[in-house]
Amino acid sequence: MSFDINAVMTDMGAAMQKTLEKDLPDIEDFGQEILEEEKESLELIGKERVAGRWSKEKFDKELEREKKVIQVEMLTIEIMTKAAAQRAVNAAIDVFVKAVKAALPI
Amino acid sequence: MTTRPNPNRLWLAILSLLLSVSVIGCTVRYVAEYDGSIRDEIIRIAKTVDLFYGQMLDTPTAERQYKKFKDDYLKIETDLRALEMRNEIRTFNKESTTQTKIALDLWIDDKENHKKDNTADDATLKLHRKQFARVFVAMARGEEAKQ
Numbered sequence: 001m002s003f004d005i006n007a008v009m010t011d012m013g014a015a016m017q018k019t020l021e022k023d024l025p026d027i028e029d030f031g032q033e034i035l036e037e038e039k040e041s042l043e044l045i046g047k048e049r050v051a052g053r054w055s056k057e058k059f060d061k062e063l064e065r066e067k068k069v070i071q072v073e074m075l076t077i078e079i080m081t082k083a084a085a086q087r088a089v090n091a092a093i094d095v096f097v098k099a100v101k102a103a104l105p106i
Numbered sequence: 107m108t109t110r111p112n113p114n115r116l117w118l119a120i121l122s123l124l125l126s127v128s129v130i131g132c133t134v135r136y137v138a139e140y141d142g143s144i145r146d147e148i149i150r151i152a153k154t155v156d157l158f159y160g161q162m163l164d165t166p167t168a169e170r171q172y173k174k175f176k177d178d179y180l181k182i183e184t185d186l187r188a189l190e191m192r193n194e195i196r197t198f199n200k201e202s203t204t205q206t207k208i209a210l211d212l213w214i215d216d217k218e219n220h221k222k223d224n225t226a227d228d229a230t231l232k233l234h235r236k237q238f239a240r241v242f243v244a245m246a247r248g249e250e251a252k253q
Contacts, residue, residue: 030247037240041233048229062233065215068208069237075201076248082136082201083251090133097132 003103011099012092019091023084027077034073041066138199140252144192148249151185152242155213158182159235163228170225179217186210205245212237 045062048054054062158178162170190206193199216234220226 026251037236041236041240044229044233044236053227053229062230065212065234065237068212069240072205072208072241073244075205076244076251079137079201079248080251086134086136093132093134 003100008096008099012095015091015095016088019087020084023080023087027080027084030073030080031077034070034077037073038066038070041069135198137252138196138202140249141196144189144202145246145249147185147189147192148242148246151182151189152239152246154182154185155238155242156235159231159238162226163231163235167225167227170220172221172224175220179213179220183210183213183217186213202245202248205241205248209238209241209245212241 045054045059045066049056049059158175161178162175165174186206186209190203190210193203193206196202212234
């Protein structure tokens with residue numbers, strides 16, 4: 001079998017696209033979940049402050065905590081993105097290795 | 107008569123030699139390997155924390171003295187420190203390690219505030235219960251993404 005780098009590159013691109021198409025919706029869904037959860041938390045914080053049950057100091061402190069929670073969630077997005085990239089690159093490399101193996105003069 | 111080597115075959119032979127050496131490690135790694143026991147531990151701690159807040163919310167506000175909950179604070183803090191250590195020793199795992207450090211910071215913040223005020227209001231407890239649920243879900247989702 002011959003080794004056609006152009007055909008191999010096309011197959012590598014298709015392999016990457018296939019894994020990314022599977023992974024990217026999960027990342028998008030999680031992003032949406034984060035927004036929904038955040039809305040509920042901010043609503044509670046806002047209501048307590050407006051009702052005067054929480055001082056300005058308490059309000060600021062709770063907002064700082066919220067920022068940390070969002071940071072944790074964003075780190076998950078980062079992990080998901082890196083893992084998706086890892087799967088895509090490895091799928092492409094796998095296509096390349098298989099193409100070369102198939103073309104070996106054995 | 108001498109035969110000249112086919113350049114394509116020569117190129118493939120070199121490539122095959124390279125591949126025979128590197129094919130085993132021929133993958134990239136950007137995140138740590140998935141560890142199901144870490145995911146299970148996150149879920150276990152999440153349940154403990156949820157129970158902790160549930161018990162406190164079930165206790166009348168006037169009876170929520172710090173000393174009643176001190177042991178549980180320390181147990182959960184120890185669990186989070188152990189999880190932090192398990193995450194820290196894994197390679198390609200800085201995001202999960204940072205997540206655990208933040209969870210620990212939030213927990214210690216709760217403990218110190220309770221110690222200082224010697225009580226906690228319902229709204230704070232409900233909010234923090236929810237915050238920890240979000241943190242643990244995010245951590246578990248992050249671990250599962252490594253599969």
